[in-house]
Amino acid sequence: MGITREWVLRRRMATQRLTSSGLPEPADVVRLLTCVQSQEAPNAMWSLGMRTRGGTDDGVRAAFDEGQFLRTHILRPTWHFVAPQDLRWILGLTSPKVLSSMRGHFARLGLDEDVAARGADVFRKVLAGRTALTRREIAPHMEAAGLPHKGLALGDLHLMNELHGVIVSGPMKGAQHTYLLVDEVVPPETPLDRDEAVARLVHRFYAGHGPASIKDLTRWTKLTQAEVRLGLEILGDRLERVEVDGTPLWLDPTVPARTAPEAPRAHLLPIYDEVTLTYPALGFPVAPDHPRGPDADPWIDPYASTVLVDGLNAGTWKRAPGRGVARIELKLAAGLTPEQVKAVEAAADRLAAYLGAAREAFVT
Structure with a gap:
């Protein structure tokens, strides 16, 4: 079908x-x-x-x-x-x-x-x-x-x-x-x-x-x-x-x-996650103002992972150094709505809860 x-x-x-x-x-x-x-x-x-x-x-x-x-x-x-x-x-x-x-x-x-x-x-x-x-x-x-x-x-x-x-x-x-x-x-x-x-x-x-x-x-x-x-x-x-x-x-x-x-609207997907790595030909659409560019070129920062919101590859995230705190650096597409940004922050909260650490997320 x-x-x-x-x-x-x-x-x-x-x-x-x-x-x-x-x-x-x-x-x-x-x-x-x-x-x-x-x-x-x-x-x-x-x-x-x-x-x-x-x-x-x-x-x-x-x-x-x-x-x-x-x-x-x-x-x-x-x-x-x-x-x-x-x-x-x-x-x-x-x-x-x-x-x-x-x-x-x-x-x-x-x-x-x-x-x-x-x-x-x-x-x-x-x-x-x-x-x-x-x-x-x-x-x-x-x-x-x-x-x-x-x-x-x-x-x-x-x-x-x-x-x-x-x-x-x-x-x-x-x-x-x-x-x-x-x-x-x-x-x-x-x-x-x-x-x-x-x-x-x-x-x-x-x-x-x-x-x-x-x-x-x-x-x-x-x-x-x-x-x-x-x-x-x-x-x-x-x-x-x-x-x-x-x-x-x-x-x-x-x-x-x-x-x-x-179901959550946003996810902080780890690098090499199976839901992104597995499908090079039919993957998630990329936000036109993605911080890595329109093709979300991974070589701009190969250690940054994918931010997914409403089925859109909308940015990258990394966990910055910090003892006892989940310091999460977010680089997001400028065109996200305030509600989408809140959904990404909720995803950061879930990662912090998983780590058992206080969450400190910042957008750059």
């Missing part, structure tokens, strides 16, 4: 629980979205918190430290949050392609599969018994084994072993991330047939991110278009196909996606 762009954007917001009822736990959000990009971990935790009923920064961090959801390199060559029960089958499906695509990069750092395997032996020795160690604490053990022990090479040795399913995130140690052995925190499971895994990932993506296109999915997961079409064929009528501006989109009609009457 033919539909409007506005309907697509509203449904995505509701599907992702930004304008519909929040989910009970942060791990429920991770399961809904399947993988949540998280190289900026504090911002990614806000992505979970804003979709969770009564979510707080302390609560999301506690759930992470308890292992209710994990952080690792998965799906693409960057960090994502993922549920423990989804780790193995997604790695099995997507890691070979990620590793293959990075082979030249690894070679320039002196890394290959033999080095990765030797590193795996070190990880299994020093992390045994759920011993959570930071990268800095692991480095001397790598050095003693004659393996890369600093800089990018050490980081990518970790990355390779994450993609191989040897190590995964552990609880935070202060401000530092730790690592644990996958085999000690994730139960074993029978590997899926590849076609079954493709169909499952296709379904999960459209259930948590729909309405979305095939190109949205191939960008998100690096599956080929042929693989996505195979998944769609296997799924049959479990997904609904709609069309906007001549582009076919898919969604799971069984996923709750009703905008709540009390």
Whole structure:
């Protein structure tokens, strides 16, 4: 059926629980979205918190430290949050392609599969018994084994072993991330047939991110278009196909996606949030007087995040330094109405409440 762009954007917001009822736990959000990009971990935790009923920064961090959801390199060559029960089958499906695509990069750092395997032996020795160690604490053990022990090479040795399913995130140690052995925190499971895994990932993506296109999915997961079409064929009528501006989109009609009457008008979306990052071709319209310009060029300030109000990309926000206070710098389109500015300030209040801090928002 033919539909409007506005309907697509509203449904995505509701599907992702930004304008519909929040989910009970942060791990429920991770399961809904399947993988949540998280190289900026504090911002990614806000992505979970804003979709969770009564979510707080302390609560999301506690759930992470308890292992209710994990952080690792998965799906693409960057960090994502993922549920423990989804780790193995997604790695099995997507890691070979990620590793293959990075082979030249690894070679320039002196890394290959033999080095990765030797590193795996070190990880299994020093992390045994759920011993959570930071990268800095692991480095001397790598050095003693004659393996890369600093800089990018050490980081990518970790990355390779994450993609191989040897190590995964552990609880935070202060401000530092730790690592644990996958085999000690994730139960074993029978590997899926590849076609079954493709169909499952296709379904999960459209259930948590729909309405979305095939190109949205191939960008998100690096599956080929042929693989996505195979998944769609296997799924049959479990997904609904709609069309906007001549582009076919898919969604799971069984996923709750009703905008709540009390839904907020404005959101301070974290950098790399799934509702903006996922859809480069059909995203939120940009205010003509956006502070980044009419195209909202992210390179003007790549660390500023999106202010969304009434479905319009209307500015940017950043959290400025400040102990015990949520100092939120807002750069808004000049054409916003006073009511829209108040809605943005209410969004800043929600972020402050999530952080458990006093809110100080200022517009520049």
